[in-house]
Amino acid sequence: MSHAADLxxxxxxxxxxxVVLGAGLTLVGSFGFYRLRSFYDRIHAPTLGTSWGTxxxxxxxxxxxxxxxxxxxxxxxLIGIFVTVTTPVTLMLLGRAALYRDRAERNPxxxxxxxxxxxxxxSREDDGEPAAxxxxxxxxxx
Amino acid sequence: xxxxxxxxxxxAAQVMLALAMALALARMIRGPRAxxxxxxxxxxxxxxxxxxxxxxxxxxxxxxxxAALIIAMLGFVATVALAKFLMRxxxxx
Numbered sequence: 182m183s184h185a186a187d188l189x190x191x192x193x194x195x196x197x198x199x200v201v202l203g204a205g206l207t208l209v210g211s212f213g214f215y216r217l218r219s220f221y222d223r224i225h226a227p228t229l230g231t232s233w234g235t236x237x238x239x240x241x242x243x244x245x246x247x248x249x250x251x252x253x254x255x256x257x258x259l260i261g262i263f264v265t266v267t268t269p270v271t272l273m274l275l276g277r278a279a280l281y282r283d284r285a286e287r288n289p290x291x292x293x294x295x296x297x298x299x300x301x302x303x304s305r306e307d308d309g310e311p312a313a314x315x316x317x318x319x320x321x322x323x
Numbered sequence: 324x325x326x327x328x329x330x331x332x333x334x335a336a337q338v339m340l341a342l343a344m345a346l347a348l349a350r351m352i353r354g355p356r357a358x359x360x361x362x363x364x365x366x367x368x369x370x371x372x373x374x375x376x377x378x379x380x381x382x383x384x385x386x387x388x389x390a391a392l393i394i395a396m397l398g399f400v401a402t403v404a405l406a407k408f409l410m411r412x413x414x415x416x
Contacts, residue, residue, distance in 0.1 A: 182333070184383035186326050193325030197332030200377060204336035204343075207373055211343035214366055215350045220358055223350075227366040230343065230373070238336075238373050242380050242388075245329075249383065257376070260392055264369070267399040271365060274403055278410035279358040 184249065192248045196241045203237030206230065219290070220279055224272055231268040236261055333381050340377060344370045361405045368398030 185193070210229030217223045239261040246254040283291040347370055351363030372394045379387030404414050 182326055182330050182381055182383070185329050188325040188329070190325045190328070193328045196380075197328050200336045200380065201332050201339075203373065204339040204377070207370060208339040208343045208346075211346040211366060211370060214362070215346040220356065220362075223359065224362060227347075227362070227369065230366065230369050234373060235369070238376050242376055245380055246385075257388060260372070260376070260388075260395055263392070263395050263399075264372075267395075271399060271402045271406070274406040274410075275358060275362060275365075278406045279356075281410050282356075282358065 185245070188245075188248055192244065196245045196248075199237045199241035199244070203234045203239075203241065206237065207234035210234065221276070221291075224276055224279075228268065228272070231264055235264045333377055336377050337374065337381075340370055340374045344374065357409055358406075361402060361409065364405070365398060365402040368394060368401070372398070 207230035210227045210231075213226030213229070214223050217226055239257045242257045243255055246257075280291060284294060344367060347363050347366040351360050351367065354360055372391045375387045375391040375394065379385070379391070408414050
C-alpha cells in the first residue's frame with residue numbers, strides 16, 4: 182500500500198475504523214446466516230452485511246480516495262445506493278417464494294393462507310388445532 | 324505510521340470477509356432447501372463485492388470499483404430470477 186504513505190494519521194485511523202467495522206458486521210451477518218435454524222430466521226442475518234457492512238466499507242473507500250486525490254471522490258456511493266435499493270426487493274421476492282413453497286407442501290411450521298370467512302378450516306383453527314392436522318379427514322368428505 | 328495502520332486494518336478486513344464468504348458458501352452447500360442455496364448465493368455475491376471494494380482500497384486503483392458495481396448488479400438480477408423460478412417454475416412467463 183505504498184500509495185497511502187503520505188496520508189495523515191487521523192484519516193488513516195478513520196478509514197481503518199470504518200473498514201474493520203464493515204467487514205466485522207458482514208462477518209457477523211454471515212455467521213448468523215450459517216448458524217440460525219429456520220430459513221425465515223436466516224433471511225434476516227445477511228442484511229447486516231448489506232446495510233451497515235456495505236455502508237461502512239463504502240464510506241471508508243470514499244474517505245480514503247478523497248484524501249489521497251485531494252478532491253471529493255463519491256462514485257462509490259453508487260454501490261451503496263444500489264445495494265440499499267435492491268436488497269429489500271430481493272429478500273421480499275425470496276421470502277414470498279419460500280412461503281409459497283412451504284404452503285404448497287402443507288408445511289405445518291408456516292401459517293396457512295388466510296381462509297375465506299366462514300369456512301370449515303377457519304372455524305376449526307379457532308379451536309386451537311393446527312390446520313394441517315384438520316385438513317386430513319376433510320379429504321374423504323362428501 | 325498511517326500506512327501500517329491501513330495495512331493492518333485492510334488485511335483484517337480481508338480475512339473477515341473471506342471468512343464470511345466461506346460461511347455463506349458452507350450454507351450454500353449444506354442447504355437444506357433451494358431457497359437457502361439461493362440466499363447463500365446472494366450473500367456470497369454481496370461479500371465478494373465488499374471484498375473487491377477492499378481490494379480496491381489496498382491497490383489504490385479505480386478498476387475494482389467497476390468490477391464491484393457489476394457484481395452487485397449481476398447478484399441482484401440473478402437472485403431475482405432464481406426467486407422467480409422458485410415461486411413460479413419459470414423465469415419469463
